[in-house]
Amino acid sequence: MDFDLSPEQSQLQELAGNFARKELAAIAHELESENTPLPSCWVKRLAEMGYLGINLDPRYGGAGLAHLDAVLILEAIAKVSPAVAFPIFESCFGPALAIQHFAGEELKQRILPRVCRGEMIVAVSMSEPDAGSALTDLKTRGEIKGDKVIINGQKRWCSGAGHSDGYVVYCRLSPDSGAKGIGAVFVEKGTPGLTFGKPEQLMGFRGIPSADMFFDNVTVPAENIVVPAGGFKKLMEAFDLERCGNATMSLAIAASALDYVLDYVQSRRQFGKALVEFQAVQLKLAEMAMRVDAARLLIYRAVTNAAKGLPSIRDSSIAKCFANEMTREVCGAAIQLLGGYGYNKEYPIEQKFRDAWGWGIAGGAIDIQKVNIASALVNRRFDQRR
Known part of the structure; x- marks a missing residue:
């Protein structure tokens, strides 16, 4: 059991830390003072450095490195600010991994390369007003009609809500109660019927937007199902x-x-x-x-x-x-x-x-x-x- 990082990992960590201190410190201060998310130009800069989806499969634009390598990068960048590191968090540890592991090939090819290129940020939407720790109590429903899924409900405490370009939405995809009826569907921002509440004013997490999400007959293709009912x-x-x-x-x-x-x-x-x-x-x-x-x-x-x-x-x-x-x-x-x-x-x-x-x-x-x-x-x- 070797507790030392490899020379390649040490170099990866050092380069990420130097990049964060030299290029991201000023924008981190701005995000904190203005409570605004990282601008898209900086998300693409993270992509240019190879930090988005670094542990995703190369077939989908990732670097194919280990989860530990992603941890090293995330820690080095987040030392400057969690807000500037948040796109790395979402692309390496968040819903992008759920899409890679469980979604159909068409959805993977449609979403993940864009994430790795810094063209799309994907957030996860789980909690609801009455379903936080008791997540199996969620009420948002996705009714499957032919080749469409029609989603109705409300989500809360979604980090990235209103700013992210797409959302992995946990919802009920069958009438079964509890966990048996729960699956997840990918919904892009701008889909008709998807709206957002006012931005939350949180104690911390400035630069990481959060808001309620409202689904009013939001209709997406059935191919957007990431995990079907029963896949909780x-x-x-x-x-x-x-x-x-x-x-x-x-x-x-x-x-x-x-x-x-x-x-x-x-x-x-x-x-x-x-x-x-x-x-x-x-x-x-x-x-x-x-x-x-x-x-x-x-x-x-x-x-x-x-x-x-x-x-x-x-x-x-x-x-x-x-x-x-x-x-x-x-x-x-x-x-x-x-x-x-x-x-x-x-x-x-x-x-x-x-x-x-x-x-x-x-x-x-x-x-x-x-x-x-x-x-x-x-x-x-x-x-x-x-």
Whole structure:
């Protein structure tokens, strides 16, 4: 078992980090201050660098690299800002993977090359007003009539809603109750009957738009079915990889906060010496570093065990849960070490703290991950309705 990155992986990570710091730092600041998503010209720049769909099959425009390589790229870019890294997240860990694994060949060829070229961003639309953690309660329906699917319903908390070019929409494709009736359909932005609510004003995640989605007799070809009714288990298996992307976003935020704090405590002086000379500060730095390293190794394990397939729910849930809790702790400690500077919007740590809190809500709340972990430990699912 070798814990060292290969020379190629180290170079990939270094090049991505240099690119992000040199080219994306200024636009990241703009996205945060204006709360606007990454402009399409910059999405295409990410594509030019080869970072979109880097772990997708070359048949569909990807680079065919491993999930671990995608993690390395995502962490390096997201250290600058989750908003500038979000197209990478969606193309490497989000709904693009569900399309590659489960959709028909025609849909794969129609969508994935455009994603890899930076011409299309695809988001996943799962939650509803009454179906978040209890996802099998969703009510949005897709009625199959001949060679068409007619969708009606409402979605909520869709990251990318209104800005993304296409959506993998979880909905009921048969009258069966619970998970048995659920599948997923691809819907392009601009399809008649698809509208969006007002943009959400969130505590963090600035530059990552979110809004309600409304489906009023939205009609798409039957070829747009990604997973038919009864395929809920498949959808959640694909979502296990998205959890690893979520965990990597948490890791990047915490790692960048630690980097910033390390520079600060060596230059900031109090009582006649640098803060790093105080033992209390040394202990806090060590605790932060241990948590960051542990999260990184758990993510690496999950995606490496998955090879080029999909990770186990156990590995992905442990990685996400730990990283989500870790980044809140590390960013909180960073604020305390910086004092007033940590609480000031002129400095980056308060933004990192706000963003850190969100990833433990998005993509399956922390406590839901703990239920998943317990289920994996005893090899059975728990019925939360009883």
